[in-house]
Amino acid sequence: MDPRVFAEILSELERRYRPNRPEHVGSRDPFKVLIGAMLSHRTRDEQTDEAYLRLFKRFKDAGELASAPVREIERLIRPAGFYRVKARRIKEVSRIILERYGGRVPRNRDALLSLPGVGEKTADIVLSVAFGLPEIAVDTHVETIAKRLGIADEKDGYGEVKRKLEELTPVEKRRYLNMLLVRFGREICRSPRPRCEVCPFTRYCRYYSATRRASR
Ligand code: SF4
Incomplete structure (x- = not known):
């Protein structure tokens, strides 16, 4: 994924979710x-x-x-x-x-x-x-979203998904990326049944363009 596109996605996620944690x-x-x-x-x-x-x-x-x-x-x-x-x-x-x-x-x-x-x-x-260290925890939400958006490949395991996200995420933002993606995954990019109709990232999303092509 183009780093500028990821920066836009990150900025939108921060705007929506940053203050809230379970x-x-x-x-x-x-x-x-x-x-x-x-x-x-x-x-x-x-x-x-x-x-x-x-x-x-x-x-x-x-x-x-x-x-x-x-x-x-x-x-x-x-x-x-x-x-x-x-x-x-x-x-x-x-x-x-x-x-x-x-x-x-x-x-x-x-x-x-x-x-x-x-x-x-x-x-x-x-x-x-x-400890506030710049680590990205890859749980099921993070993995699903990274693969749907085309940041990671379907076959990628924990270490590869994490490395690909790290390459795109500024060091100072890595420690809270998991929380942003978990919130986004619970609310919009659900697994199963993602709510693509209300998602702001459809134009960047590999999953969305593939499913739209398949339904034509
Ligand atoms: S378009 Fe759909 S699959 Fe892609 S990130 Fe948004 S909700 Fe997830």
Whole structure:
């Protein structure tokens, strides 16, 4: 994609969405951001927010969660999908953070990736949201939009989509690109059934021109 076109898209997304974040990515506390990202896996934002708020109303940090009964964590995060697996992982991650890192989430990709249940997306969310580093977290919204717009190819995996977005996004904007695209994906470029009829980017969109050609 032409960098000037991407700059226009970015500027429109900033105009629409910049101030708003869901609860579970609204904190600057790295531990809360990490647990919020773990809770959000395969779960809608509303349910993630509910589980997140219930959990942190009862427990405030890694020290408390490391010694919490797993059954109680399960009960609190029940609104999130896969809550039994997530409860065990949250307790284990809390214990590791407490014992290995003195209760502080590491500001380092490899250390984050070594935690159970933490993949590239979660690590990038923590690094960008909690530590303000210029990382782009590629979740399903980001991947779908990047591929539909023609920024990335269909076969591209996490690293390739991220690299292609990084090439187009100014360093100082990378840390919040995920949030902009998630909002756009939830509201307009939905998967499935994108609302192309109200989208301001139809003239740039590979998916839109391909589907229009196919329907002629
Ligand atoms: S035109 Fe449709 S597919 Fe393309 S970005 Fe907009 S909503 Fe998504």
